[in-house]
Amino acid sequence: MKTFITTTLKTFAILAVMFAGVAFADAATYENDPLQNGTGITSISEGTGSCNGCSGQDTSVPVDIDQPGEWTEVTVYTDYMTQIGSTQSIFTARSYYQVQNALNQSSSTFTFTTQLKASNASTKTDSVTVTNLPSSYKVEYVSGHIENQHAQQYPGTCQYPQHGYDYSVNSQIFNSGGQQIGYGGQLDTTGGNYCAQGTVSVTYRITNTEPTAPNVDVTTTGADNITTSAARLKGRLESGNSVNVWFRYSTSSSVTCSTGTNTNASPSNVSGGTNFTGNISGLTPNTRYYYRACANGDSGDRLYFDTQEVTTNYTYAWEPGEWGSCINNIQTLDFDCVRYPGGDIVADNQCYIHVGPKPVETRECGVTGDDLTITTEPANVDENSATINGEVQTGETGHVFFVWNVESPNVDCVNGPYFAYVPDVNYPLEAGDTFSYTFPNNSITPNTTYHYKACARDDNNNIVSGIRREFTTDDNGGMQHPDANTQSPQDVGEDSAELRGSIDMNDFDNGIVFFVYGQDEDRIADVDNHYDTYNDVVDDEDNDQFEAEFVDGNFDGDDDFTEEVNNLEENERYYYQICVEYDDENNDPRLECGGVEDFETDNNNNNNNNDDTEIETDAPRNVTQTTAEMCGDLVDDGGNSVQTWIEFRNANQSFYNYTPTRQRREGTFCERVSGLTPNTTYIYRACTPDDCAPTRSFRTLGNTIQQGQLPVITTDPVTDIRSNSAVLNGTYVTNAPSGTCRFDYGRTSALGRSTRTYNVSGYGACVHSFTNLASNTQYCVQAVIETVYGTDRGSVRCFTTPPSTGGPTPPPVVVVEDDTEIDLLGLGLGISLVRLDIDDDEEVIIRGENIDYVVSWQNVSELDLFDLELKVVIPPEIQVTDISRGRFDQDENTIYFTIDELRGADVERNIPGEDGDMTISGLVNRGTVGNLVTAEAEISYDNPINDAREDAIAWDIDEYGVQVAGVTASVFGLGNITFLGWLVILLGLFIIFLVARWLYLEREEMRAQAYAGYMPYPAPAPYNGGYAAQANVPMYAEPDVPYMPPVASQPRDTYQPYRPNRG
Known part of the structure; x- marks a missing residue:
C-alpha cells in the first residue's frame, strides 16, 4: 500500500512539472527600467512635453504655486518594452493611470500611480510624486498620447509599422482595465527589444485654490460720546480677513499707527465690512485730540475732536418775562429762571436754591403817557460777552427790554427773534434814564455780528423801539494759525489746470503761499504734518507724484489765489491743496494747508472732462444751526438718467462726506444734511460719476436759539x-x-x-x-x-401773474354759458397726473427665458409732485435676478421705490414733465402652459390741489407658452384641458360619427328601393261616389321570377345597396 501511494505521488509530480513547462513556455516580461537610469517604468517632469527617449525625467518634482489662482502643469511618463534579452512578445499590452482628476486636495505631496498590464505578462506598478504644494489645490487631466518613434530614429533596424506610431490617450486609461498600448496591443522583439519600446505621456494641471486674501483697507469713521474727559473712537475695516485693529490718538497732529497712545478696539479682530470702536478716557477738557484707526497692513485717515469745556459752575438768574392780564386793575410781571452759560430756561426751584425768591413786580393797568427809547452804542464787547444799552428819551415806562439777532438785521420788538430782559430796574423809568443788558460769559460766539434794538412798552401798552444797532464779538484774540481754504479747480485740460484757493493770515505776517499737487494723494494730504517750510516741500519734489508751485513770498491779509500748472499727464487724477508757511507765536516755521481737492485731466480725444453730462453747484437753502439744503443743477444729462450726489466738508477738514446717490434727469436738486456744527463754515459741491462741479460755501447759524417760546x-x-x-x-x-x-x-x-x-x-x-x-x-x-x-x-x-406771451391768438369760439362749473382737476377725479407703463417686449414667454421689464413714468401735469411711492408686483412665474433701482421684497416678489420729487411741465418754456424709468430683470421659472402671466405696476401720490391720495396702475400681460422646434408658440390654453374634458370631446366625436353612419345607410336603402320600383303601401282606390265598397285588392307582391343568368352582352340594370351585417 505504501509503495502504491509513493508511486502515485511521483507520477503527479512529474505531470505537474511537465504542465508547468508547457504553461510558461510562452510567458513574457515587462522591462523593469526601460531608460536604464533608475527611474523605473514611471517618471515625471514639470511642464507639457513629449518623451523623445524620456531622458531627464525624475521620480519627484517640486512646484511653485504659492499664490491663489496660480497653476502649473506636470507630465507623467510611463515607458514600456519587453525585458531586455527576452525573445517573447507581450500580448494585449495595456497602461493604467490611477488619477484622472483630484479636487479639494490639501496634502503638500501628491502621488501619481501607474501600471503596465498584459495577458501574458505580470502587472508592473510604479509611482511618482509632486511636492511643495499649497494648502488647497486641485489636479485636472489636460491631455495625453502614446508613441513609439524608433521607426523614424532607426529606420534600418526598426523598420516595421509596429515600431512607429503616435495616438491619443482616451478615458480607458483611467479605468482599472487600462488602455491598449503598443501596435495593436503587441510588443514584439523584432529587431531587438528596443524597437518596440514606447511611452505613455499624460499631462495634468495643478491649480492653487486657496482663497484670495483681500487687501487690508481700514477707515477712520469718526468719534462720538465726547465729554470733558472721554470719547469713543470709531473705525471700519473695509476689506481684509481676520485682521487685528486698534486706535492711536494724541494731542499732536502727527499721530501715526506707531506713535501716540494706543487703545484697544472692540472687536479687536475683524473681517471686511465690520465696524469697531475704542473707548478712551482721562482726556483734558477743552483740548483737541488727533486719532487714527489702524490695522495690520493699513492705517485710516487722521481725524480730530475737541473735548468739551467744563461747564459745571452754572449761574442762575430771574429774567423778566411778559406782563400778565389785567386783574382788579393790577398787572403782574412774570419771571423765568434762566441758567448760564447757555441761557436755558430751567425749573424755578433752581433759582430758589441759587438766587432766592422770585421777584414780585406789579403795576396799575391803563397808565398813560408817551414813551420812546433810543438805542445807544454797545460796550465791553469781547470774545464771548457784550453789554448793550438803551435810554428813555421822553415820557415814562414800566417795562424795557432788548431784541437781537445773529448775523441778520431782521429784528423787531414784537417778533424778536431773541429777547433779553433787563434785570434790577427801578420802574418807572423816565426821560434820561438808561438801562442795559450784559450777555453772560460764553453765551455768544466769537467773531460773530449781532444786531439789536432797545424796546419799551408805553402807558397805552404799545410797544415802541429805538434804532437798530450792531456789534461784532472779538475773534478770540485771533486764530492760532492762518486760515487756508482750497477751492475747486478751473479750466482743466489735457495737460494743464488752474488751481484755486484762499488764505487769511489772521494777523500773521510774511506768509509764503504755494500750491502742492501731484498724483500721490497721501503725500499731498499730509503736507502740513510732514513738513515745516516751503523749502522742505520743494526738496522732496517727485515729478508728477509730488510737486510744489510758488505763488507769493511775502503775503499779509486775506486774498484768493489762482495758479496755472502745466505739463501734466493726460487722463490722470491729480490732488492738490493750497498751503502757507508762517512763523507761529514762538517764531517757529509752520505750514497750514486748506484741504485736498482733486481733478482729472482730459485725454487726447477729449477737450472736456465731461463729454456727456454737465453739472453745477447751486446756492444753499434753509441753512440753520445744524441743517442745510445743499443744491446742484444737472444742466445736461447726456440723454439718460444720471447718478448725482453732494460732497461736503467742514472748511477745516481735508476730506469730503457724501450724501446718498440718486438717479435723476436734468434739473435742479437739493440734498438736506443734518448733524452740522453751529456757526461753522462748510464747503460743498454737486457731483456725477463723470466729474464734480466747482465748490460753494455757507456758514451755519449760531447755537443761541431760545426754546419754549412761540414761533x-x-x-x-x-x-x-x-x-x-x-x-x-x-x-x-x-x-x-x-x-x-x-x-x-x-x-x-x-x-x-x-x-x-x-x-x-x-x-x-x-x-x-x-x-x-x-x-x-x-x-x-x-x-x-x-x-x-x-x-x-x-x-x-x-x-x-403777468399775461401769457406764448403762441398765436386762437379764433373766437361761441359757447353757451353755464353757471355750473365742475373742476375735475380740483376734485381730483378722472385725470391721472402721472403716466405709468410697464412692458417686457414679449407676448409669449417660455421656461428658462431671460426677460426685462421696463417700468417708465412721467409727470403729465403742470403740478410738482412729491414723495411718490412705486410698487411693482412681479408674477410668481418670474424669478427676479436684478433691479436697477429700489428695494426688492423676495417674500412678496415685489419691488418698492420712492420718487422724492417729480417736477411738472413748464408749458411756457415748452419743457415736458419730469420722467424716469427702472429695469427689472428676471428668469422664467416653472408655470402652467396657456396661463396668463401678469406683472402690475402702481404709483401712488398726493394730489397737491386737494391732498387726495391718487394712483396710476399699469399691467403687462404675457401668455405662458412652449417651444416647438426652437420656436416659441402659444397653445391657446389647450394644455389646461383635463382628462375628463378630453373624454367628453372624444365621446362627442363618436356620437357624430354614429349619426353620420346611420344617415348614410338609410340613404343607401332608399336608393335601392327606388331603383326596384318598390312601394311599401298600396295605391288608393279610385273614388266611386261612396255607394259601394271597393273590392278587396290584394297587396302587391313581387313575382316569383326564375333566376336567369345575365347575358354577357347586356348591361346589368339592378342596384344592390350596401347592407353591412345584414346577411
Whole structure:
C-alpha cells in the first residue's frame, strides 16, 4: 500500500512539472527600467512635453504655486518594452493611470500611480510624486498620447509599422482595465527589444485654490460720546480677513499707527465690512485730540475732536418775562429762571436754591403817557460777552427790554427773534434814564455780528423801539494759525489746470503761499504734518507724484489765489491743496494747508472732462444751526438718467462726506444734511460719476436759539413771478427743536388753501415753488409756522401773474354759458397726473427665458409732485435676478421705490414733465402652459390741489407658452384641458360619427328601393261616389321570377345597396 501511494505521488509530480513547462513556455516580461537610469517604468517632469527617449525625467518634482489662482502643469511618463534579452512578445499590452482628476486636495505631496498590464505578462506598478504644494489645490487631466518613434530614429533596424506610431490617450486609461498600448496591443522583439519600446505621456494641471486674501483697507469713521474727559473712537475695516485693529490718538497732529497712545478696539479682530470702536478716557477738557484707526497692513485717515469745556459752575438768574392780564386793575410781571452759560430756561426751584425768591413786580393797568427809547452804542464787547444799552428819551415806562439777532438785521420788538430782559430796574423809568443788558460769559460766539434794538412798552401798552444797532464779538484774540481754504479747480485740460484757493493770515505776517499737487494723494494730504517750510516741500519734489508751485513770498491779509500748472499727464487724477508757511507765536516755521481737492485731466480725444453730462453747484437753502439744503443743477444729462450726489466738508477738514446717490434727469436738486456744527463754515459741491462741479460755501447759524417760546415767521416778498409760477418766501424762527412751515394761499386775502409743509428747525428761510398758476391773475399768500409751542402767521402779501406771451391768438369760439362749473382737476377725479407703463417686449414667454421689464413714468401735469411711492408686483412665474433701482421684497416678489420729487411741465418754456424709468430683470421659472402671466405696476401720490391720495396702475400681460422646434408658440390654453374634458370631446366625436353612419345607410336603402320600383303601401282606390265598397285588392307582391343568368352582352340594370351585417 505504501509503495502504491509513493508511486502515485511521483507520477503527479512529474505531470505537474511537465504542465508547468508547457504553461510558461510562452510567458513574457515587462522591462523593469526601460531608460536604464533608475527611474523605473514611471517618471515625471514639470511642464507639457513629449518623451523623445524620456531622458531627464525624475521620480519627484517640486512646484511653485504659492499664490491663489496660480497653476502649473506636470507630465507623467510611463515607458514600456519587453525585458531586455527576452525573445517573447507581450500580448494585449495595456497602461493604467490611477488619477484622472483630484479636487479639494490639501496634502503638500501628491502621488501619481501607474501600471503596465498584459495577458501574458505580470502587472508592473510604479509611482511618482509632486511636492511643495499649497494648502488647497486641485489636479485636472489636460491631455495625453502614446508613441513609439524608433521607426523614424532607426529606420534600418526598426523598420516595421509596429515600431512607429503616435495616438491619443482616451478615458480607458483611467479605468482599472487600462488602455491598449503598443501596435495593436503587441510588443514584439523584432529587431531587438528596443524597437518596440514606447511611452505613455499624460499631462495634468495643478491649480492653487486657496482663497484670495483681500487687501487690508481700514477707515477712520469718526468719534462720538465726547465729554470733558472721554470719547469713543470709531473705525471700519473695509476689506481684509481676520485682521487685528486698534486706535492711536494724541494731542499732536502727527499721530501715526506707531506713535501716540494706543487703545484697544472692540472687536479687536475683524473681517471686511465690520465696524469697531475704542473707548478712551482721562482726556483734558477743552483740548483737541488727533486719532487714527489702524490695522495690520493699513492705517485710516487722521481725524480730530475737541473735548468739551467744563461747564459745571452754572449761574442762575430771574429774567423778566411778559406782563400778565389785567386783574382788579393790577398787572403782574412774570419771571423765568434762566441758567448760564447757555441761557436755558430751567425749573424755578433752581433759582430758589441759587438766587432766592422770585421777584414780585406789579403795576396799575391803563397808565398813560408817551414813551420812546433810543438805542445807544454797545460796550465791553469781547470774545464771548457784550453789554448793550438803551435810554428813555421822553415820557415814562414800566417795562424795557432788548431784541437781537445773529448775523441778520431782521429784528423787531414784537417778533424778536431773541429777547433779553433787563434785570434790577427801578420802574418807572423816565426821560434820561438808561438801562442795559450784559450777555453772560460764553453765551455768544466769537467773531460773530449781532444786531439789536432797545424796546419799551408805553402807558397805552404799545410797544415802541429805538434804532437798530450792531456789534461784532472779538475773534478770540485771533486764530492760532492762518486760515487756508482750497477751492475747486478751473479750466482743466489735457495737460494743464488752474488751481484755486484762499488764505487769511489772521494777523500773521510774511506768509509764503504755494500750491502742492501731484498724483500721490497721501503725500499731498499730509503736507502740513510732514513738513515745516516751503523749502522742505520743494526738496522732496517727485515729478508728477509730488510737486510744489510758488505763488507769493511775502503775503499779509486775506486774498484768493489762482495758479496755472502745466505739463501734466493726460487722463490722470491729480490732488492738490493750497498751503502757507508762517512763523507761529514762538517764531517757529509752520505750514497750514486748506484741504485736498482733486481733478482729472482730459485725454487726447477729449477737450472736456465731461463729454456727456454737465453739472453745477447751486446756492444753499434753509441753512440753520445744524441743517442745510445743499443744491446742484444737472444742466445736461447726456440723454439718460444720471447718478448725482453732494460732497461736503467742514472748511477745516481735508476730506469730503457724501450724501446718498440718486438717479435723476436734468434739473435742479437739493440734498438736506443734518448733524452740522453751529456757526461753522462748510464747503460743498454737486457731483456725477463723470466729474464734480466747482465748490460753494455757507456758514451755519449760531447755537443761541431760545426754546419754549412761540414761533415767529414773516412773509417775505414773492420772487421769480411768471405767468404760471412764482417762488414764495418766508423767514422763520422756530424757538423749538423743530417745526413745520407752509404757505396759505388763494385768489383773495381770504386765502383758503395751503401748500405742502416743510420740516424746519432753528431759523432760516421757508421757500416754496408755487406752480400751475393762471396768467394775469391775483394771488395772495401768507407764511405759516407751527411748533409744539404754537402757531404764527406772517402778513398777507398779494401779487399778480403777468399775461401769457406764448403762441398765436386762437379764433373766437361761441359757447353757451353755464353757471355750473365742475373742476375735475380740483376734485381730483378722472385725470391721472402721472403716466405709468410697464412692458417686457414679449407676448409669449417660455421656461428658462431671460426677460426685462421696463417700468417708465412721467409727470403729465403742470403740478410738482412729491414723495411718490412705486410698487411693482412681479408674477410668481418670474424669478427676479436684478433691479436697477429700489428695494426688492423676495417674500412678496415685489419691488418698492420712492420718487422724492417729480417736477411738472413748464408749458411756457415748452419743457415736458419730469420722467424716469427702472429695469427689472428676471428668469422664467416653472408655470402652467396657456396661463396668463401678469406683472402690475402702481404709483401712488398726493394730489397737491386737494391732498387726495391718487394712483396710476399699469399691467403687462404675457401668455405662458412652449417651444416647438426652437420656436416659441402659444397653445391657446389647450394644455389646461383635463382628462375628463378630453373624454367628453372624444365621446362627442363618436356620437357624430354614429349619426353620420346611420344617415348614410338609410340613404343607401332608399336608393335601392327606388331603383326596384318598390312601394311599401298600396295605391288608393279610385273614388266611386261612396255607394259601394271597393273590392278587396290584394297587396302587391313581387313575382316569383326564375333566376336567369345575365347575358354577357347586356348591361346589368339592378342596384344592390350596401347592407353591412345584414346577411
